[in-house]
Amino acid sequence: MTDEDLDTAAKALDREYVFHSWLAQANLDLPVIAGGSGATVWDHAGNRMLDFSSQLVNVNIGHQHPAVVAAIQEQAGILATIGPATANLTRGRAAQRIIDRAPDGFAKVFFTNGGADANENAIRMARLHTGRDTVLSTYRSYHGNTGGAIVATGDWRRMPNQYARGHVHFFGPYLYRSEFWATTPEEESARALHHLERVIVSEGPDTIAAILLESVPGTAGILIPPPGYLAGVRALCDRYGIVLILDEVMAGFGRTGRWFAFQGYDVVPDLITFAKGVNSGYVPVGGVIISDAISATFDERVFPGGLTYSGHPLAAASIIASIDAMQNEGIVDNARRIGDEAIAPALAELAEKHALIGEVRGEGVFWAVEMVADRGTREPVAAAVIGQLKKEMSARGLVPFSADNRIHVVPPCVVTDDEVAQAMAIYDEALTAVEASG
Ligand code: PLP
CATH class of the missing domain: 3.90.1150.10 (Aspartate Aminotransferase, domain 1)
Structure with missing residues (x-):
């Protein structure tokens, strides 16, 4: 086969056999x-x-990246897979690398297969920790394509998939298209916080388990939070006993020029979700970084959740190599x-x-x-x-x-x-x- 034939074959096989995400399937020319x-x-x-x-x-x-490719190859030669209920050195080192970059007060990492199930499990942890049900998230958001994560999502992808219960949406700040008739970042921030508090009070603060936010909403438009907004959300969470989950799946691990996007905004969440940049997707992986307090909830109580591939060794090896390369280079x-x-x-x-x-x-x-x-x-x-x-x-x-x-x-x-x-x-x-x- 010539190189051109390989391209033609790739297109033909794709058209005939592959079912693609978020697209009508006929006449694709990817x-x-x-x-x-x-x-x-x-x-x-x-x-x-x-x-x-x-x-x-x-x-x-x-x-x-040669170091990440080599780490995956090396791990594949040692132990290509192992169940989650085991202690594995590579997995432990990957979790340690992540905790080392998180703020003080974060204890453990729960590994998932990607970003959606990271949010899914963070929501579950928040509900079990608080004994409450409702999750608030913004209309301008994407949190992934699983049962709860897609209903936490605000954009059009939620609408055909609204089968999970307990989700309420609100508007976050977006000065260029302000929902609050604001003309300055300060006004936008204050009014968006006022709106959020009104939603909390109207829903009943005692029913709200979590506020789930992308630190910097990504697919929704790279909406840099205005001054004081994320700190203000943190204050509302503290006032009403709500868990703050920051979704760093897209914004985390270098994208904003910081390890975590929220580190630029004077806020510390209770749960951090990650995926994508943690190993640049060389092996599918995501996870939840869990604060001391929420982790302690599950010291004596079973966490009712798990995945066959939680902390997969190939993913773990790629996380270690990726974080080390990002640091050293x-x-x-x-x-x-x-x-x-x-x-x-x-x-x-x-x-x-x-x-x-x-x-x-x-x-x-x-x-x-x-x-x-x-x-x-x-x-x-x-x-x-x-x-x-x-x-x-x-x-x-x-x-x-x-x-x-x-x-x-x-x-x-x-x-x-x-x-x-x-x-x-x-x-x-x-x-x-x-x-x-x-
Ligand atoms: N959260 C955010 C902010 C995302 O951008 C994405 C994916 O684009 C997800 C969650 C879902 O991640 P995944 O596709 O790995 O499930």
Whole structure:
């Protein structure tokens, strides 16, 4: 088979046999990815693409980091799998690495298979710890595709799947499209907190087990919390005896230029959920980092939950190697520096030049570019415009990430200045092409 034949075969097999997430299945024409390195991926024929999606915003360490690949290979040669009710050195070391990066007061890690079941189990822990039922979360959120996590989710993916009970939604802060008629970040923060307290009181504070929030809502638009908001949510949780769960699945492990996104916002949660960046998805894994107090609830009481692959050794080995490489190679620092020095100024320049851009916001390697039909009214562009933009970007060799009317600029944390410059030139050309056609 020639390399081109391999690409054709990959597409044909995919079309015939693979059922895909979140899509109507007929007539799919998905890109073939055969290999990758750092921020670049390629097909069998060797056509290279700059990955400014990090796939699903999870490949924080870049593709094929040699230390992580080697750690998985080495562990596979020692012990490829083992049940959860065992003590395993690799698993213990992975948990220790994670606890070392969490704030004081966190005791243990419960490993899951990904982000959804991390949230699912965090919700369960909060309910059992408090003896209460209701979980509050925001309309602008995604928490995963399992029974409770998808109903905790606020966006459209919840609506066909609302079978879990005990979930109530509220609005978080989003100044650009304020639900609270706010005009400053301070106003937005204060009014969003007022709204949340009204929801708590109206639902009955004694019934509320947890508030579940993405520290920085990701797919919902990279909504950087305004000053005082997360600290204010913490204060409400303390006042009413509610567990605060911060979902760091997308924002955690380097994406914001910090190990955990919440570390920039003067707040400490009771439970932290993680997945994605902890090992960049080289092996599926997620988990819950559990505070001393909640962990102690289950000292003498059985935790009624578990997974065959909890703390899988291949996942654990990849977590150790990934965290060590991120630490030793300054990868989290690179995300922060490149956000401040390269991405922020370049996106500001694009926003000056292109009327399609209503706002850019973000930090580290976690940025949203909000596309509008009219800067005055802030009316979102039609879906077709985003489709056209993505086509123009792909044609120029960039893997884009889009959500609603936005392009998210979310490369791996290892991205270089040169790669950012190349990507910005592609965004610029794609915007120019779409503006010229419209
Ligand atoms: N939480 C957040 C904030 C996410 O972005 C995601 C996935 O995108 C999830 C949870 C679900 O993670 P997973 O797809 O690993 O189940």
